[in-house]
Amino acid sequence: MAKAQAPKSLGALRKLPSVDEVMRHAVAVAAAERFGRSATVAAVREAIAEARASGEADDADAFAAAATARLEKQAEPNLKPVFNLTGTVLHTNLGRALIAEAAVEAATVAMRNAVALEFDLGGGKRGERDELVRDLLCELTGAEDATIVNNNAAAVLLTLNTFAKGKESIVSRGELIEIGGAFRMPDIMSRAGTKLVEIGTTNRTHMKDYVGAIGDSTGLILKVHTSNYRIEGFTKEVPARDLAKLAHEHKVPLVNDLGSGTLVDLTRYGLKHEPTVAEAVAEGADLVTFSGDKLLGGPQTGFIVGRKDLIGKLNKNPMKRALRVDKIRLAMIEATLRLYRDPDRLTQTLPTYRLLARPVKDMQAVAARIVPALKEKLGRNYKVESKPCSSQVGSGAMPVETLPSLAVSIAPVVKGGGRLNALSNALRKLPVPVVGRIEKDALLFDLRCLEDVDGFLANLAKLEAP
Numbered sequence: 001m002a003k004a005q006a007p008k009s010l011g012a013l014r015k016l017p018s019v020d021e022v023m024r025h026a027v028a029v030a031a032a033e034r035f036g037r038s039a040t041v042a043a044v045r046e047a048i049a050e051a052r053a054s055g056e057a058d059d060a061d062a063f064a065a066a067a068t069a070r071l072e073k074q075a076e077p078n079l080k081p082v083f084n085l086t087g088t089v090l091h092t093n094l095g096r097a098l099i100a101e102a103a104v105e106a107a108t109v110a111m112r113n114a115v116a117l118e119f120d121l122g123g124g125k126r127g128e129r130d131e132l133v134r135d136l137l138c139e140l141t142g143a144e145d146a147t148i149v150n151n152n153a154a155a156v157l158l159t160l161n162t163f164a165k166g167k168e169s170i171v172s173r174g175e176l177i178e179i180g181g182a183f184r185m186p187d188i189m190s191r192a193g194t195k196l197v198e199i200g201t202t203n204r205t206h207m208k209d210y211v212g213a214i215g216d217s218t219g220l221i222l223k224v225h226t227s228n229y230r231i232e233g234f235t236k237e238v239p240a241r242d243l244a245k246l247a248h249e250h251k252v253p254l255v256n257d258l259g260s261g262t263l264v265d266l267t268r269y270g271l272k273h274e275p276t277v278a279e280a281v282a283e284g285a286d287l288v289t290f291s292g293d294k295l296l297g298g299p300q301t302g303f304i305v306g307r308k309d310l311i312g313k314l315n316k317n318p319m320k321r322a323l324r325v326d327k328i329r330l331a332m333i334e335a336t337l338r339l340y341r342d343p344d345r346l347t348q349t350l351p352t353y354r355l356l357a358r359p360v361k362d363m364q365a366v367a368a369r370i371v372p373a374l375k376e377k378l379g380r381n382y383k384v385e386s387k388p389c390s391s392q393v394g395s396g397a398m399p400v401e402t403l404p405s406l407a408v409s410i411a412p413v414v415k416g417g418g419r420l421n422a423l424s425n426a427l428r429k430l431p432v433p434v435v436g437r438i439e440k441d442a443l444l445f446d447l448r449c450l451e452d453v454d455g456f457l458a459n460l461a462k463l464e465a466p
């Protein structure tokens, strides 16, 4: 080895055990059993190197323990489950929809086995993977045909590229959305190779604006559901029915990007109405695009449903191959869609609906258990109380409407001084990180998505409150 940097104390250096010596220690033997010999040797080596650099002496005992701690830390998954107490049910940064049990089981089967993914079991010939869920999608949306891609952003990209590459796409200025991250409608358009033709104004777009823009170079008319914001007041948009008529007179498709989209009328679960995919199809859209992991409550997916001839063209675009989904997701999609055949039971079978429709009295029962535990854990430095709050659907669905909910509010008795931030940091560092939201001078835990109360309390016991 090259000459190491000068140790702070030569005496200490002489006392350092060798890697072999530490590896013979019972604790290191146990670590090698758990994590493998080579990873354990590496961890021991690192622990000794650290001591050498800092000039601190330690014995084999301590190095074996330090190496084990290192290995345990490395073994923790980077993708950790968290308690989502943000009050946003479909939180994009926390993974959106929870998957239904039926879909988890279907995915497990698909993962462990060879499956008839593109294999026609009747004829024994090559089949098509989207075939597996096409009938279900058509049944639930009233569309003629359907195709499936990686997510809704991909669905929009594929649609624009297939029907408007080298041509123009007409969109109202009131619908030029940014979904967050890099999904901005104008950017997607340019990547799809289509020219954006913006018409109307932010708050008002008229039929005459569409009529003035449509012509020989038009590839399609795009209608975008302004899923994550609302323009209110002096507004005007052209109904999809009228746009469909105009599009068909000019022999171009009307595409409706619904964003979240839902397969059932949400008012039956006490929620606000959100346009359903079936409604968009019935209004005359030739193609409708929507997400799998928003209100639909499934895995990340992009659905495109609509006219058979157009879906056929989408499937022939080579981009489709790059955007297709794998067997695991198809298994989840099929199982999730099947649940919609029994809409009366969706609040039991689909976690997204269970959480959205959760009654406040459920949250009160949760509060009754966790408020005393939090009071005891946090001591006199904090005021802990339950109070009404508002949850959101999230992922851009129903941006304005909120759901009445219940929160636990944690406020430091002495305001300022950074205690609130320190507490929310400590909560994020727990074995199962707890993510709430800070509102005014308090940390709020919205209890809507807290179902595993025992798990929450066991986790809380490990908190060292600042």
Ligand SMILES: *Cc1c(COP(=O)(O)O)cnc(C)c1O
Binding pocket: 151, 152, 153, 154, 156, 177, 179, 183, 224, 225, 226, 227, 228, 257, 258, 259, 260, 290, 291, 292, 293, 301, 302, 395, 396
């Ligand atoms: C969310 C959304 C998208 C993007 O969908 P992803 O599934 O997140 O890719 C596109 N358009 C609209 C209107 C949306 O709401």
